[in-house]
Amino acid sequence: MNYKCPVLLVILAVFLYYYFSTPSTLSGEQLTEHLNNKVVLICGASSGIGEELAYQLAPHGTKLVLVARSQDKLDKVRLEVIKRGAAEENVLVISFDFSNVAETKKVVDKTVEKFGGIDYLVSNHAAIVQGPFLAFPHSQKPEFLERMFRVNVFSHIELAVQALPHLEKSKGHMFITSSMAGEVSFYSSGVYVSTKHAINGFFYSLQQELLAKESPVSLTIGALGLIWTKEMAQVFNSTNRVAPGWATGDLEECSRGMMEAYITRPLTFTYPRLAGRVIRGLWYTLPCYHDMTIQGMKVEGAKGTGYREMVEARNAQDEISKKMNYQQGYKVGE
Numbered sequence: 001m002n003y004k005c006p007v008l009l010v011i012l013a014v015f016l017y018y019y020f021s022t023p024s025t026l027s028g029e030q031l032t033e034h035l036n037n038k039v040v041l042i043c044g045a046s047s048g049i050g051e052e053l054a055y056q057l058a059p060h061g062t063k064l065v066l067v068a069r070s071q072d073k074l075d076k077v078r079l080e081v082i083k084r085g086a087a088e089e090n091v092l093v094i095s096f097d098f099s100n101v102a103e104t105k106k107v108v109d110k111t112v113e114k115f116g117g118i119d120y121l122v123s124n125h126a127a128i129v130q131g132p133f134l135a136f137p138h139s140q141k142p143e144f145l146e147r148m149f150r151v152n153v154f155s156h157i158e159l160a161v162q163a164l165p166h167l168e169k170s171k172g173h174m175f176i177t178s179s180m181a182g183e184v185s186f187y188s189s190g191v192y193v194s195t196k197h198a199i200n201g202f203f204y205s206l207q208q209e210l211l212a213k214e215s216p217v218s219l220t221i222g223a224l225g226l227i228w229t230k231e232m233a234q235v236f237n238s239t240n241r242v243a244p245g246w247a248t249g250d251l252e253e254c255s256r257g258m259m260e261a262y263i264t265r266p267l268t269f270t271y272p273r274l275a276g277r278v279i280r281g282l283w284y285t286l287p288c289y290h291d292m293t294i295q296g297m298k299v300e301g302a303k304g305t306g307y308r309e310m311v312e313a314r315n316a317q318d319e320i321s322k323k324m325n326y327q328q329g330y331k332v333g334e
Helices: 004-020 028-035 048-060 071-083 105-115 142-170 187-212 230-238 251-264 273-285 289-296 307-315 318-323
Strands: 039-043 063-068 091-095 120-123 173-177 218-224 268-271
Touching (some): 028 048, 028 251, 039 048, 039 105, 039 142, 048 063, 048 071, 048 251, 063 105, 071 091, 091 105, 105 142, 142 173, 173 251, 268 273
Parallel strands (some): 039 120, 063 091, 173 218, 218 268
8 A cells, every 4th residue: 555645644744733822932031920939849950951941940949849850960060050040959960769659749748848849840850761672681571561560650650649639739740751651562662662652641631630620730742752851862872873854853942842831831841842743643554564663763874673683772872871760770682
């Protein structure tokens, strides 16, 4: 069957939707008016999107709670946030390992103890697990899988449960950082993809429940694509892969959109907007999408499906993997 015509129609439809639905951008004054004196709890704040988000919130009078595993990184972010305009007494850092789901309540308790409540919860932390599932025996171990789900799924649910009573008092908002990987599949990151599908399944259901019970709390799910952080650039450079510009998102623009979402409160925040909608449209309409995805993930010089070269490239990522893929305590090969 010839799929060229439906592919072109999907791309055209998505382009037209994207072109004619450009969201308005709030001014700095509007952001300050809404965010001043608000308590924003950001999990995963030591790098990437969480770090940039903290920097963008700093000049708007927010009270920031920055949470991540690394105390050293958090201390650096805290100093930079203060340089950018946050009052020193309005910045709290909490070093916490989200694989310890049972203790997650302490993050919420410390926030409320310091600032008296919570207005916005940014559940943004994740362990980025990469590599084809069948090629790496350590990724098949039950204890490894359980740990990844504790960090990437269960701790987000527990955070929402513990923060919800405080958000109801403030008529607040939750932003759950998910991914386009929660809607489509990539064999190079099967474990990570499965956790994001779980995130979407739970939080879209919770979103419906909040609406059904007429809760004052709103919830946005971030369907994020490839955001060009320093860590992601390292991954692509190490595997000799090139990401097209239209398919990648800018870190600062993404964080700005997330910050505005606390005010506009959309059900879903898709970014990059065009790439996200193209991927979503192709996934749901083309039977050959699996083949297209496999071809798109081939490393430079790969033959056939590129599976062997993909595994070799991941094996060569030892230092990157130590830093990113197993950041919750696992070393390469465990």
